[in-house]
Amino acid sequence: MALKNEKQNPAFYALIAALIVMSVGPIVLMLATSFKTNVDVYDASVSAFFFAPTIANYETVLCNVLWYEPAHVDYCNPTFGRALGNSIVVALVSTGLTLVIGCMAAYALVRFKFMGRGTVSMTTLLMRMVPPAVLLVPVFGIWTFQYHLDGTRLGIILVYTAMNLPFVIWILQSFIVQVPIQLEEAARMDGANPMQVFFLVVMPIIKPGLAAAAIFTFRIAWNEFLLANALLDRNTRTVPVTIVNSITEYDINWGVIMATGMLLAIPPVIFTFVASKQIITGMTAGAVKG
Amino acid sequence: MSIATRANRLTPYIFMAPAVVVLVFALLYPIGYMIYASFLDWSPSQRIGEAEFIGFRNYINLAGDAAFRESFWVTIKFAAIVVTLEMVIGVGLALLLDRNIKGMSVLRTIFILPMMIAPIVVGLMWRYMYHPTVGIFNRTLKGMGFEEGIPWLSDGTWAFAAVVIADVWQWTPFIFILSLAAMQSLPRSALEAADIDGATEMQKIWMIKLPLMMPVLIVTLLLRLIDAFKVLEVILVLTNGGPGLSTEILALRIFRTAQEFQELGEAAAMSNVLLILLMVLTIGMFIYNKLQEARAAAMRAKANATGS
Numbered sequence: 001m002a003l004k005n006e007k008q009n010p011a012f013y014a015l016i017a018a019l020i021v022m023s024v025g026p027i028v029l030m031l032a033t034s035f036k037t038n039v040d041v042y043d044a045s046v047s048a049f050f051f052a053p054t055i056a057n058y059e060t061v062l063c064n065v066l067w068y069e070p071a072h073v074d075y076c077n078p079t080f081g082r083a084l085g086n087s088i089v090v091a092l093v094s095t096g097l098t099l100v101i102g103c104m105a106a107y108a109l110v111r112f113k114f115m116g117r118g119t120v121s122m123t124t125l126l127m128r129m130v131p132p133a134v135l136l137v138p139v140f141g142i143w144t145f146q147y148h149l150d151g152t153r154l155g156i157i158l159v160y161t162a163m164n165l166p167f168v169i170w171i172l173q174s175f176i177v178q179v180p181i182q183l184e185e186a187a188r189m190d191g192a193n194p195m196q197v198f199f200l201v202v203m204p205i206i207k208p209g210l211a212a213a214a215i216f217t218f219r220i221a222w223n224e225f226l227l228a229n230a231l232l233d234r235n236t237r238t239v240p241v242t243i244v245n246s247i248t249e250y251d252i253n254w255g256v257i258m259a260t261g262m263l264l265a266i267p268p269v270i271f272t273f274v275a276s277k278q279i280i281t282g283m284t285a286g287a288v289k290g
Numbered sequence: 291m292s293i294a295t296r297a298n299r300l301t302p303y304i305f306m307a308p309a310v311v312v313l314v315f316a317l318l319y320p321i322g323y324m325i326y327a328s329f330l331d332w333s334p335s336q337r338i339g340e341a342e343f344i345g346f347r348n349y350i351n352l353a354g355d356a357a358f359r360e361s362f363w364v365t366i367k368f369a370a371i372v373v374t375l376e377m378v379i380g381v382g383l384a385l386l387l388d389r390n391i392k393g394m395s396v397l398r399t400i401f402i403l404p405m406m407i408a409p410i411v412v413g414l415m416w417r418y419m420y421h422p423t424v425g426i427f428n429r430t431l432k433g434m435g436f437e438e439g440i441p442w443l444s445d446g447t448w449a450f451a452a453v454v455i456a457d458v459w460q461w462t463p464f465i466f467i468l469s470l471a472a473m474q475s476l477p478r479s480a481l482e483a484a485d486i487d488g489a490t491e492m493q494k495i496w497m498i499k500l501p502l503m504m505p506v507l508i509v510t511l512l513l514r515l516i517d518a519f520k521v522l523e524v525i526l527v528l529t530n531g532g533p534g535l536s537t538e539i540l541a542l543r544i545f546r547t548a549q550e551f552q553e554l555g556e557a558a559a560m561s562n563v564l565l566i567l568l569m570v571l572t573i574g575m576f577i578y579n580k581l582q583e584a585r586a587a588a589m590r591a592k593a594n595a596t597g598s
Contacts, residue, residue: 015386016397023401023463029426030415041424048426105309112302120306127317129572131520133541134561137327137554138320145337162316165309194301223408225523226545240410240523247414247527254418261411268406276399279406283464284471 027265034058034258041254057259079234079242080260087238087264090153090228091221094160098217099210101161102168107198109169110176111184127166132226135159140230151233159231160221168213171282175209176202212282215271222267239264321565328558334548341555348559357535358543358560365540368450369518372457377511379458380465385495388473398470401463409460413527416456417443420528446536449529453537456524461517465510472506473499505582512575516568540564 028049033041035053040046059070064078108114109121139159140150149155179202187201203210225240232241243260272279328348332341352358387397404412419426420442428439442452476499484494500507522541525531531538531546538546540560548557 019383020400023404026415026419026459027403027407029419033418101308101312104305108302108305114302120310125576126572127313129516129568130317130321131541131564131568133520133522133544134324134565135320136544137548137558137561138324140334140548141327141554142320142323158316162312165313169309219406223410225410240408243410243414244527254424257414258418261414265407265411268408269403272399272402272406276395276402279402280398280467284468
């Protein structure tokens with residue numbers, strides 16, 4: 001049926017073009033603004049997209065990690081450079097941890113029958129819906145007074161790992177089910193122990209699933225604001241927290257803040273272009289398969 | 291012999307252990323703690339042991355608090371409106387674009403972008419676009435002769451609309467992609483049979499495509515509804531709940547109660563209300579899935595019985 005009408009009418013292409021403009025427009029506008037001086041931003045005669053571009057905003061933001069000293073920066077504020085480092089560490093470590101731990105748990109849930117399997121599976125499913133806002137009060141209290149992890153990167157890594165685990169376990173289950181059991185049995189025959197079977201046979205096969213899970217986990221850890229804001233101190237703050245802190249001031253320097261936002265948006269955007277197929281698989285796995 | 295019988299009986303527990311430890315210490319315990327904290331009069335400078343136990347007073351205060359009721363209502367209104375809009379637009383677009391077109395994968399990649407970008411950044415760029423003087427909307431309006439422009443973020447009704455638009459922009463693609471995937475996995479035979487019977491495009495949509503997609507659509511709707519209750523950062527950056535309480539959704543109120551007013555007990559009680567709300571939705575989704583599976587199984591059994 002779809003094959004018959006290969007020729008589409010022009011309105012159809014107009015619709016698609018409009019959709020593309022709508023979804024990319026705001027992002028392109030942000031990108032453009034990040035290359036604009038603050039004077040140009042407030043000058044109504046300067047067009048939104050056509051102006052003399054400058055990288056001064058990025059230089060201001062990254063001043064303490066650049067190898068040269070930008071001439072226009074009088075006072076270098078190291079907040080953002082530091083936050084960027086924190087964000088990278090926190091997002092990467094928590095993603096790695098979540099993947100390894102979650103993958104092992106998903107494997108156990110799929111391949112073994114054991115006591116409490118139903119409970120664990122059900123709990124994971126229910127935990128998926130817990131919003132960060134609900135964790136705000138308890139995490140603040142426990143991390144400060146009992147675990148003494150407030151203000152540390154380890155503390156926030158632990159929170160993100162726990163927050164992401166249910167989703168990762170659940171999504172990887174659907175990938176592990178598809179691994180042919182004969183492969184694992186063959187490996188066992190050759191004398192591999194369960195750990196070896198898992199790390200050397202199963203893990204490589206479910207790479208697409210791992211990629212999808214990694215992107216979703218990274219995205220949450222990289223973008224999260226609320227809990228990072230409550231737990232971290234000025235030395236361990238992540239980028240979203242610094243962004244929110246800098247917009248509470250009344251007079252906003254739009255160019256600089258858009259450059260900051262752009263730097264925060266770049267990694268997820270790159271992932272989207274590199275692995276959109278995995279992302280879509282990850283998104284559809286739940287709803288479409290049920 | 292299967293792997294399960296040959297493997298050491300301890301193996302599954304070893305594989306599960308790290309996940310269970312992390313989930314218990316960093317998720318289950320905090321949630322239990324929160325439920326307990328909701329019965330306390332607790333400020334952030336106190337250890338929890340020093341806080342006074344006040345029973346249900348936090349909840350009673352909430353029930354009598356007009357601001358909380360307002361914010362509860364705003365949350366429901368926000369979730370209902372955005373999810374309805376997103377479902378209608380998302381499914382509509384999927385129906386329109388369900389054809390063999392070149393570059394569909396590029397299109398999908400572009401549509402996922404808004405979802406991948408940090409909510410904080412989404413808030414940021416919409417705040418810039420809504421800006422009363424430098425924002426692109428008001429500049430365009432000015433260019434067209436409307437000198438006044440629209441008070442996007444400073445008028446209660448407009449601010450609510452602004453927040454809804456930003457959310458629709460960010461999340462409609464989610465519905466679109468899921469329903470497109472569902473549509474493309476529909477059984478071709480049903481559609482071909484309809485073609486042979488001379489069904490019109492509209493009839494095919496209303497009588498075949500939509501009913502067959504219903505299970506996926508309902509799950510998508512519930513997933514999106516659950517997420518709509520979690521939205522916080524975009525609104526925080528755009529309006530911080532204002533003007534007045536017009537955009538203060540529950541998650542944001544929890545944040546402000548804990549952060550600004552330092553009322554941890556009351557914030558915990560609110561978190562509990564939000565959690566119960568989401569729990570009901572999740573369990574609803576779970577039950578719906580189970581019913582669906584049972585129905586499918588029953589239908590298969592019936593088909594087998596009549597077939598043989």
